[in-house]
Amino acid sequence: xxxxxxxxxxxxxxxxxxxxxxxxxxxxxxxxxxxxxxxxxxxxxxxxxxxxxxxxxxxxxxxxxxxxxxxxxxxxxxxxxxxxxxxxxxxxxxxxxxxxxxxxxxxxxxxxxxxxxxxxxxxxxxxxxxxxxxxxxxxxxxxxxxxxxxxxxxxxxxxxxxxxxxxxxxxxxxxxxxxxxxxxxxxxxxxxxxxxxxxxxxxxxxxxxxxxxxxxxxxxxxxxxxxxxxxxxxxxxxxxxxxxxxxxxxxxxxxxxxxxxxxxxxxxxxxxxxxxxxxxxxxxxxxxxxxxxxxxxxxxxxxxxxxxxxxxxxx
Amino acid sequence: xxxxxxxxxxxxxxxxxxxxxxxxxxxxxxxxxxxxxxxxxxxxxxxxxxxxxxxxxxxxxxxxxxxxxxxxxxxxxxxxxxxxxxxxxxxxxxxxxxxxxxxxxxxxxxxxxxxxxxxxxxxxxxxxxxxxxxxxxxxxxxxxxxxxxxxx
Numbered sequence: 001x002x003x004x005x006x007x008x009x010x011x012x013x014x015x016x017x018x019x020x021x022x023x024x025x026x027x028x029x030x031x032x033x034x035x036x037x038x039x040x041x042x043x044x045x046x047x048x049x050x051x052x053x054x055x056x057x058x059x060x061x062x063x064x065x066x067x068x069x070x071x072x073x074x075x076x077x078x079x080x081x082x083x084x085x086x087x088x089x090x091x092x093x094x095x096x097x098x099x100x101x102x103x104x105x106x107x108x109x110x111x112x113x114x115x116x117x118x119x120x121x122x123x124x125x126x127x128x129x130x131x132x133x134x135x136x137x138x139x140x141x142x143x144x145x146x147x148x149x150x151x152x153x154x155x156x157x158x159x160x161x162x163x164x165x166x167x168x169x170x171x172x173x174x175x176x177x178x179x180x181x182x183x184x185x186x187x188x189x190x191x192x193x194x195x196x197x198x199x200x201x202x203x204x205x206x207x208x209x210x211x212x213x214x215x216x217x218x219x220x221x222x223x224x225x226x227x228x229x230x231x232x233x234x235x236x237x238x239x240x241x242x243x244x245x246x247x248x249x250x251x252x253x254x255x256x257x258x259x260x261x262x263x264x265x266x267x268x269x270x271x272x273x274x275x276x277x278x279x280x281x282x283x284x285x286x287x288x289x290x291x292x293x294x295x296x297x298x299x300x301x302x303x304x305x306x307x308x309x310x311x312x313x314x315x
Numbered sequence: 316x317x318x319x320x321x322x323x324x325x326x327x328x329x330x331x332x333x334x335x336x337x338x339x340x341x342x343x344x345x346x347x348x349x350x351x352x353x354x355x356x357x358x359x360x361x362x363x364x365x366x367x368x369x370x371x372x373x374x375x376x377x378x379x380x381x382x383x384x385x386x387x388x389x390x391x392x393x394x395x396x397x398x399x400x401x402x403x404x405x406x407x408x409x410x411x412x413x414x415x416x417x418x419x420x421x422x423x424x425x426x427x428x429x430x431x432x433x434x435x436x437x438x439x440x441x442x443x444x445x446x447x448x449x450x451x452x453x454x455x456x457x458x459x460x461x462x463x464x465x466x467x
Contacts, residue, residue, distance in 0.1 A: 144422065221451060224451065227440075228444045228448075231444060234437055262440045
């Protein structure tokens with residue numbers, strides 16, 4: 001009974017923290033539109049915000065809720081589990097099950113589609129370390145597949161349509177996605193479902209595209225080549241087929257339509273890029289270190305408060 | 316002898332083997348041809364029956380039209396190279412869309428974020444790109460001109 005109560009209480013805290021933080025993120029993430037930074041930093045911050053509720057709720061549960069229950073809850077107490085912890089505990093389990101199912105389903109769908117695309121694909125020499133395959137089957141023009149062993153798939157039509165420079169710069173765009181682990185990030189999103197997060201994910205997706213454009217381009221000629229590749233490959237995809245992705249991807253403060261991306265590339269200038277500061281990733285370390293230090297100092301009182309809330313929940 | 320089948324109305328664009336692609340390329344360059352005409356200039360070393368079978372297979376896949384000409388058939392491509400590529404890309408995208416929410420898949424595409432663009436918008440963008448390319452070339456020419464003068 002003690003163990004069951006402990007699990008129910010832990011899961012209750014997990015789901016409460018997760019839902020509160022997720023709601024807060026859904027309400028407040030648009031404030032990032034005022035941020036003047038490089039697209040890579042915008043994408044990093046959006047990703048951080050998207051995974052914060054999941055990460056923070058796991059850390060809080062493991063670091064505070066479980067120890068407070070184990071240390072402060074008398075084992076002899078003949079208390080019931082309570083309806084609220086049981087209900088919320090079941091809700092937490094459902095949330096975890098839903099997240100896991102979404103991850104597995106996305107992986108299985110992707111594996112099925114990629115297996116079809118890879119049939120008969122031949123190696124395509126690009127001069128980079130990343131495996132690039134030329135697909136002779138029906139594939140989107142240029143696709144990055146896989147997470148542990150990422151591969152770039154280039155369709156026959158892409159090779160025929162693009163010039164050598166355009167193809168090279170388009171491949172550099174995909175390599176930037178590999179360096180940012182964007183496919184893995186997409187999968188992490190699947191594990192943390194919450195209503196209203198789609199627009200944040202969409203904005204992240206747009207920022208990630210723009211960041212990859214920035215990473216691929218190093219001068220104005222590159223920018224024009226990438227813009228040209230975008231337009232040429234867009235011609236392969238009729239508007240009819242584009243309706244569904246557009247509905248998913250056009251929300252958010254980073255506009256990511258083809259025309260906006262092309263306009264941005266044509267306006268490329270080196271001085272302008274340097275005016276958009278890249279926020280160093282190590283800047284995340286001090287706040288985390290301070291949070292850990294404060295938690296360490298106030299560990300005892302926080303455990304007590306957590307236990308009091310636990311008692312209130314159980315009653 | 317024209318087959319009324321629309322390949323874009325079917326579930327997928329047919330898959331083509333290397334020789335089928337070669338034959339199709341040859342027909343695109345010629346416009347139309349009989350088996351004998353295709354073998355006449357010596358670009359193909361395959362047997363008459365191999366070419367005939369391949370053409371028949373392409374016809375059955377809906378990629379060629381044919382009309383009787385004496386005891387043989389004259390084959391004509393039903394689609395241009397661009398139309399076939401477009402169909403293939405469309406099928407790939409359709410396959411993706413049918414798999415559910417595309418943003419749910421851990422895949423990255425260069426042209427994922429599509430708006431409901433049309434050919435006119437893409438034409439305008441292409442014009443802007445060409446204009447920018449010319450500007451850059453002019454700038455580069457201007458930059459290199461003084462250096463040439465200095466060398467003289």
